[in-house]
Amino acid sequence: MERKDAAERTSPAADRYLEYRRNRFMNQIQSVNINYRRLREKLVPYAFLSSSFILIILFKGYPIAYSVVGSFFRRVAGGVNAFVGFENYLWLFRDPDFLNSILMTVKFTFIVTPLQIVLAVFVALLFNRNHLFVRVSRTIVYIPVAINMVVASTVWNLMLNPSSGVINSILNVFGISSQPFLTSSNQAMYVIMLICCWKGVAYWMMFLLAGLQSIDGSFYEAGRIDGTNFFSELFLITLPMLKNSLVFVTISDTMINLFMFVPVYLLTGGGPQGSTNVLMFEAYRSAFKYSNYGRSYAIITILLFISLLVIGLQFRVMRERGASAAKESRNKGDAR
Amino acid sequence: MKQKLWKSISIIGLFILSTALIACGNDKAEAEASASDGELAGSITFLSIAEYHNGNVQAVEAFKTEYPDIHVELEEYPFTQLFDVIEIKLGSQSSNFDVVLTDATMVSGYAYRGFIAPLDAYFTEEEKAVFAPALVDSGSYRDSFYAPPIKNSSHVLFYNKNLLDAAGLEYPSADPEKRLAWDEVVEMSEAIMAASGDPTVYGLTFEQISRPYQILPLVNSAKGEGIGPDGLTVDGYVNGPGFTKSMQWYSDIHNVDKIAPKGVAPAETIGLFTAGKIAFICANIFDYRTFESTEGLRYGFAPFPSFADGVPATPTDSFHIGVSNFSENKAAAAEFVKFFTFGKGNDAFCNARGEFSARVSELQKYFDDPQYENEPLSIFRLAAYEAQNSAAPRPKSLGYREWESVIGATIEDIRNGADVEEALDAAVSSIEVKLVPYR
Numbered sequence: 056m057e058r059k060d061a062a063e064r065t066s067p068a069a070d071r072y073l074e075y076r077r078n079r080f081m082n083q084i085q086s087v088n089i090n091y092r093r094l095r096e097k098l099v100p101y102a103f104l105s106s107s108f109i110l111i112i113l114f115k116g117y118p119i120a121y122s123v124v125g126s127f128f129r130r131v132a133g134g135v136n137a138f139v140g141f142e143n144y145l146w147l148f149r150d151p152d153f154l155n156s157i158l159m160t161v162k163f164t165f166i167v168t169p170l171q172i173v174l175a176v177f178v179a180l181l182f183n184r185n186h187l188f189v190r191v192s193r194t195i196v197y198i199p200v201a202i203n204m205v206v207a208s209t210v211w212n213l214m215l216n217p218s219s220g221v222i223n224s225i226l227n228v229f230g231i232s233s234q235p236f237l238t239s240s241n242q243a244m245y246v247i248m249l250i251c252c253w254k255g256v257a258y259w260m261m262f263l264l265a266g267l268q269s270i271d272g273s274f275y276e277a278g279r280i281d282g283t284n285f286f287s288e289l290f291l292i293t294l295p296m297l298k299n300s301l302v303f304v305t306i307s308d309t310m311i312n313l314f315m316f317v318p319v320y321l322l323t324g325g326g327p328q329g330s331t332n333v334l335m336f337e338a339y340r341s342a343f344k345y346s347n348y349g350r351s352y353a354i355i356t357i358l359l360f361i362s363l364l365v366i367g368l369q370f371r372v373m374r375e376r377g378a379s380a381a382k383e384s385r386n387k388g389d390a391r
Numbered sequence: 392m393k394q395k396l397w398k399s400i401s402i403i404g405l406f407i408l409s410t411a412l413i414a415c416g417n418d419k420a421e422a423e424a425s426a427s428d429g430e431l432a433g434s435i436t437f438l439s440i441a442e443y444h445n446g447n448v449q450a451v452e453a454f455k456t457e458y459p460d461i462h463v464e465l466e467e468y469p470f471t472q473l474f475d476v477i478e479i480k481l482g483s484q485s486s487n488f489d490v491v492l493t494d495a496t497m498v499s500g501y502a503y504r505g506f507i508a509p510l511d512a513y514f515t516e517e518e519k520a521v522f523a524p525a526l527v528d529s530g531s532y533r534d535s536f537y538a539p540p541i542k543n544s545s546h547v548l549f550y551n552k553n554l555l556d557a558a559g560l561e562y563p564s565a566d567p568e569k570r571l572a573w574d575e576v577v578e579m580s581e582a583i584m585a586a587s588g589d590p591t592v593y594g595l596t597f598e599q600i601s602r603p604y605q606i607l608p609l610v611n612s613a614k615g616e617g618i619g620p621d622g623l624t625v626d627g628y629v630n631g632p633g634f635t636k637s638m639q640w641y642s643d644i645h646n647v648d649k650i651a652p653k654g655v656a657p658a659e660t661i662g663l664f665t666a667g668k669i670a671f672i673c674a675n676i677f678d679y680r681t682f683e684s685t686e687g688l689r690y691g692f693a694p695f696p697s698f699a700d701g702v703p704a705t706p707t708d709s710f711h712i713g714v715s716n717f718s719e720n721k722a723a724a725a726e727f728v729k730f731f732t733f734g735k736g737n738d739a740f741c742n743a744r745g746e747f748s749a750r751v752s753e754l755q756k757y758f759d760d761p762q763y764e765n766e767p768l769s770i771f772r773l774a775a776y777e778a779q780n781s782a783a784p785r786p787k788s789l790g791y792r793e794w795e796s797v798i799g800a801t802i803e804d805i806r807n808g809a810d811v812e813e814a815l816d817a818a819v820s821s822i823e824v825k826l827v828p829y830r
Binding site for chain 2 (some may be wrong): 134240
């Protein structure tokens with residue numbers, strides 16, 4: 056009994072001490088909980104991303120690394136892979152075919168990409184209405200996208216045959232002489248550009264159309280109150296509001312055009328006179344025609360470098376334009 | 392946090408790079424470990440071309456009868472894909488194929504790259520002597536025998552008798568001593584086109600348009616060469632006078648005289664001849680079987696023409712078969728190769744396809760056997776004569792694929808109207824740099 060009394064009889068200092076210990080203990084538990092929660096919050100996104108990350112490493116990272124490493128090797132007598140340092144690169148820059156293929160790749164990309172985007176914007180604006188006729192037309196325009204590139208190239212090859220192709224027959228009806236098309240070094244590249252545009256414009260148009268349809272109608276109403284016409288509406292409202300879609304389309308389209316291969320492989324084989332010999336085809340030819348994998352890997356590595364450079368530049372230009380536009384709009388706001 | 396992220400990315404990057412490095416350097420050792428000689432049993436896979444399907448099947452069936460313990464799997468690809476398949480499969484040291492069909496010009500390159508195995512241990516000197524020495528040479532690399540020939544090949548000038556009759560022209564002689572000159576062929580073609588009045592009828596084409604196999608004999612006929620004796624020099628050869636003269640003629644028939652059609656692929660040429668749209672076609676002798684079976688087609692053949700001031704030169708060369716260096720059953724594969732090249736398999740193959748044999752003893756048969764006196768079988772006698780007197784094989788080079796790829800594209804450009812000298816100079820620059828690694 057006396058012992059119980061003694062236990063119950065505690066001094067205020069001891070009580071405060073016990074309270075302090077209890078609080079400290081609770082804080083520690085709370086802190087552990089918070090840390091655990093924070094850790095979980097940090098890890099969960101990575102867990103979700105891990106499957107994509109692993110696939111990207113396997114199917115993108117590994118081949119890229121393999122190409123980069125392989126570009127320093129060359130198969131020599133007996134099928135042995137010998138380390139040759141930068142020799143493959145040095146030979147490449149002395150090879151007129153390779154230098155020409157860089158030129159052709161740049162020419163193709165820098166003509167086709169803007170052309171496809173301008174046409175895609177135009178078609179998207181044309182189809183940004185909800186009439187039955189527009190819906191039907193949109194489907195018709197989209198058909199080339201659904202056609203396999205191999206099939207499309209084969210059909211175009213038949214139509215463009217200089218002797219028996221239907222295109223020349225049509226030209227002849229109008230008194231225009233037969234054109235060599237894919238057999239002329241002056242025409243072949245432009246013909247391939249047209250085929251790529253025919254196939255690609257509707258594809259990019261769909262992304263831009265989605266972007267157009269997400270623009271709030273109130274912007275246009277406000278514009279009309281301010282007295283905008285078609286062009287001012289296009290350049291002051293539509294295109295700025297379409298910026299995100301345009302950035303995506305520009306970058307994706309550039310990448311696809313830099314790596315264009317199928318029409319060249321099927322229609323011209325890089326000719327005539329190397330006029331359609333783009334880097335991807337030169338890399339293919341190097342690996343599977345010459346069996347020179349080191350040279351092929353070196354070309355792919357250079358192509359990768361060029362694409363990173365172009366995409367980096369595009370990002371930079373877009374970001375600068377975005378920043379300057381935002382600054383301009385802030386200044387206008389201040390002035391008001 | 393950023394530092395940690397970069398650290399993780401660096402570690403992953405290093406891991407990928409090191410794996411790629413190991414993969415690049417290690418494949419040879421793995422292949423050597425897997426390649427071992429087997430016994431005369433088991434299964435082998437023969438890689439060939441779909442165009443030879445009937446001949447392949449006959450030979451494989453004959454082999455199965457003789458060697459019931461060896462199972463032969465036949466895998467065929469179109470001719471235009473064969474070399475790509477070999478490069479991909481044997482380039483990756485795959486053991487999928489045991490026996491591979493290869494072009495004569497590719498043997499040295501494949502041997503150099505370790506794609507095919509030497510067959511000296513399987514072929515005695517007597518067995519090698521069965522083939523013409525030039526063909527043994529084509530199948531050899533650095534004193535080792537790699538791939539025996541399965542057939543020989545020769546080309547003639549086929550002509551459409553109906554079109555010649557319509558133009559009132561005499562049929563060309565089949566006598567090699569009365570061989571037509573290329574300029575005569577041009578004159579006759581112009582007369583035939585004028586007489587027919589049909590704009591879709593042309594005078595002359597080549598079965599294998601713009602392919603060096605058939606076009607290089609033009610160069611040889613003009614006393615030119617495609618490559619120097621070292622197999623690695625083209626300057627002075629590809630842009631030399633013989634090459635330039637013959638290519639100028641090839642350009643003229645397409646762009647000036649316009650007796651040869653443009654925009655026609657090699658696969659379409661035989662069809663154009665059988666349809667009566669071409670008066671003369673330079674084609675492989677085995678095409679006579681197609682022409683024989685074409686209803687209403689009256690045709691004849693004459694020796695492959697040459698330049699008036701040149702020398703006779705006829706396309707030749709054979710396909711060879713070799714044993715993959717990565718085969719897991721090399722002994723059985725080598726036995727199949729022997730059977731296919733000078734055993735019953737070769738008879739079965741040549742008979743099924745109407746090919747003429749690469750064996751010396753068979754060549755004499757065409758002169759001795761009376762059945763080869765009259766058309767159409769007299770084509771074999773003509774081919775045998777050409778094989779002994781005017782055969783112009785393609786050059787041997789370790790960089791043949793590079794050479795052929797550039798020369799083929801250049802010939803096609805010339806056909807399409809490119810300036811001949813400029814195109815040949817560009818070809819020289821392009822080939823020279825690609826052959827540097829082999830020097």
